[in-house]
Amino acid sequence: MVENLERQAPDKFTVINELARRRGFFWQSYEIYGGVGGFVTYGFLGAKLKQNIENKLREIFVKKLGIMEIEAPIIAPGKVFEASGHVDHFKEPMVECLNCKRRFRADHLLEETAKLSASDVEKLNLEELKEAIKEHNVRCPECGGTFGEPKHFLTMFKTTIGPYSEAVGYGRPEAAQGIFVEFRRLYEMAREKLPFGVMQMGHALRNEISPRQGLIRLREFTIVDIEFFFDPEDPNCYLLEDVGDETLRLVLAESKLRGSEEIVEITVKEALEKGYIKVAWQAAFMALAKRLLMELGVPAENQRFIEKLPWERAHYSLQSFDQEVYVDRWGWIEVSGHAYRTDYDLKQHMQFSGVDIRVFKEYEKPIVKEKKVIKPLMAKLGPAFKQETQKIAEMLSEVDPEEVEALFKAKGYFMLGKHKISPEHVEITTCKMEERGRRFIPHVVEPSFGSDRLVYVTLEYAYRVKEGRVVLSFPRDIAPIQVGVYPLVSKDGLPEKALQVYKMLIDEGFTAEYDEAGSIGRRYARADEVGIPLGVTIDYDTLKDDTVTIRDRDTWKQVRNSINVLPELLHKYFRKKVEFKDLGTLVKE
RNA sequence: GCGGCCGUAGUCUAGUCUGGUAGGACUUCGGCCUCCCGAGCCGGCGACCCGGGUUCAAAUCCCGGCGGCCGCACCA
Known part of the structure; x- marks a missing residue:
């Protein structure tokens, strides 16, 4: 068996998948029905290994940092993913060649063939894509054939909630939204103080077109999303004390633009000073992610963080780094993503739900401002305007006192709609306004791990052959x-x-x-x-x-x-x- | 989704061309043996991816599907 493996020298992915199946770590689901791609079942050993890895994450983030773990549903009503932008962005426009049946991304075709810019193409809808393809006479790059209608392929699993087909629901493609939609309550539980973090570990669904990489790309997988909320005007990150001197291996977007994958090895502090990483919290979480992978057995030199180019980033992100680990079969693969989601999600949910989810932060000292106000003198207004009085009083609160004062000075009156207001009707006074704090939407950095990928890299890095025998040298604290x-x-x-x-x-x-x-x-x-x-x-x-x-x-x-x-x-x-x-x-x- | 290759016990494989009782090895299980590293002996369980067709007869030939690998595409 082992001799056989050595003779054929298959890559580690093959060897590990075989070992996993044979010894019961994991295997493809639904085998008796022929198996279905992108779904996996963990056996006793695999489930235990995965739990141990997940508990490691809990230890680092929940126990030590006090991040709150929650558990939200997998199915969400359509509105949630409309608000989050997934319904619009979690799909690709595709065209099929009528001749050879090959499929292409319509937008990519236009970029390459018609030399349109990525940002131009992104704005086009299906109808416009169709016209643009016609206009530029884009043909199939493989066989020269013509294309059919552009169609979107939505990579979210769609379902209906209850017996009414109009109640559209989606399987979550990330656990993050389950946190954002509950923000108000979570903020309360955090004693209404920033910063705070919330973690959710659970299954997510993505209807991948062709998942063929075992645990690396699944249609149903376990995601660990951590949303860390902070005040964008208060950049102070207390984690830097612990992780500031940790080194990170970065591949920066600017290098990628030059076509290079040059690695910049730099401490967290320096990366922030040089502006390579925009947010201190994000840099800190990247350092913790590096430590996590080291504890799972992946040496630092086999890890790196690669910055996403603007057009590679998710629609919600201002800056993204993927944490990558080097594996035998594919080279660098992503094990975690670090996105600066800003206030995007909360803002969207605020807009779509109509619920104010801003937080209030008290200033250390209230800001006292002198402000002119118009005070309606009801005793004078009443007799003059009768039943209109109430309305006029309301309207007066909307107008600019400075302007009114100027008009009084110039003309001796001013027109409020069709009503003539004289100085005798109102009193303009200066009063002290106290601003005790400000309302704002917190910003978010999101470290997001794929549990299944962590299981895979742990297995690959534990794999050794000693005297012709296979040994899985798991770190002792995660061995099943x-x-x-x-x-x-x-x-x-x-x-x-x-x-x-x-x-x-x-x-x-x-x-x-x-x-x-x-x-x-x-x-x-x-x-x-x-x-x-x-x-x-x-x-x-x-x-x-x-x-x-x-x-x-x-x-x-x-x-x-x-x-x-x-x-x-x-x-x-x-x-x-x-x-x-x-x-x-x-x-x- | 497309193209190429492929599908026989848990694993590796013989048999497929040329249709005729599916064989071996490892693993596993039971027994014997065994004073520290996949030892040995005896025995057992265990398979032709699924469906249709051709045929007296299909693992084998034909068609369709499913799945895998590689490449293309995709990976928010």
């Missing part, structure tokens, strides 16, 4: 199974003793596995292949002195120690407080 427990041989009471140890470890909260099948070597090999960091073996000495051997997955070294010290030592080991050599005395081979 922590400890394997084995009787050296399955007789003479060793299995019974091993089961006791196994139960004790389970009771202590470890994820453990008991295995007595085959020879001990076979069991170690099997455990290595699913990445179990430690193996505890019960042998004949155990029966005499209650000690066991503990085997390290990566070095295959063994130490020996008493059963009763295992729980405490192993807890420390999995929390990275002690190393393998600290678990006991080395066994000579």
Whole structure:
């Protein structure tokens, strides 16, 4: 099997997908019906690995930064994605060649063939695209054929909510909107203080045209969206204290425009000083994302952040970086996106819903302004205008006091609609206005992770071949199974003793596995292949002195120690407080 | 969606051209054996992607579909 793999030298993607299927990490869903592209089912090991990775995200963002995790629905009424701009932007205009049936992006064709600019083409609707294609006589670049009607392909899953077909709903293509639409309540829960962050981890749906990259591109996948709200006029980012000196490897848009993928290695602080990254919070989250990937086993030099060009960016973003990891098969692939969404989403929802979702921020000292006001003297207005009085009083509050004063000076009266207002009807006074704060829509930076991709890169970076055997060297704190427990041989009471140890470890909260099948070597090999960091073996000495051997997955070294010290030592080991050599005395081979 | 290649147990594969009982290896399971690294022996489970057609007879030939890989396109 392994020899076979080495002989054919397939890429890691193939090897990992095969291993994943064989050992039950994940596989393509609906296999008994032939399988459907873009959907995946995680087995026991994969689900556990994914949970452990997701918990790592929780640890970094929820526990340490106090970001609030929420869980919102996957289906949203049409309005939500109309407001967010997805209904308009989450689709591509396509034309089909009537001759060879090839499909092309209509806008791309016009850019290339008719030499129209990207921004011009983007504005065109289907009808205009059709005309532009006709006008410029655009033909199929493959066979020279003519094109049919341009059509949009919407990449959101559309459905109806309830039995009424007019109630259109969409499966969310991102979890972010579930946060934005609940902003008011979330802001309250954050004690009405900025900055604050909200995270949502859950499934998202994108009806990809041709998803053929395993966990890398799925139609249903797990997204982790963090929306971090801040005051755009208060750039202070307290995270810089922690991450300011962290280095980032950036590929800047300006380099890409020159056709280069040159990497600028720079600290977070410097990147902000030089203006490479517009928002401090965004830079800070990029640093945290880098650390996360390192903890998943991806070294810094195999990571980079690549800036999106304006036309590559999502419709809501002012600046975007993709965090990329180098993988064997495709080179650089995106594992997280960092978008500066500004106030775009909240503004849109405010407009579409009609609900004021601005926040109020009190000034440290109220700003006192002197302001002229017109005070209607009702005692004079009443007798003069009778039933019109109320209306006039309202209208007076709308006019500019300065202007009125000037008119009085010049003409001795002014016309309010058809009414003649004289100085005797009103009083113009100066009064002190106190502005206690301001109302504004917070800005947002969004770090967004793809859980499934994290699972994939974790697997790829854990993959090793040692002496012809596959070892998944997961970081010990995300390994799906922590400890394997084995009787050296399955007789003479060793299995019974091993089961006791196994139960004790389970009771202590470890994820453990008991295995007595085959020879001990076979069991170690099997455990290595699913990445179990430690193996505890019960042998004949155990029966005499209650000690066991503990085997390290990566070095295959063994130490020996008493059963009763295992729980405490192993807890420390999995929390990275002690190393393998600290678990006991080395066994000579 | 298009083009090329491909589809036999969990995995790798023989058989397909030339239609006639689907065979092996690894894995897995049970047993024996086994005092630390996929050892050995015995036994068991397990497959022709789906549908239609041709034929006495289809894994094999024909048609359609589904799925995979590679390329194109797409990836907000």
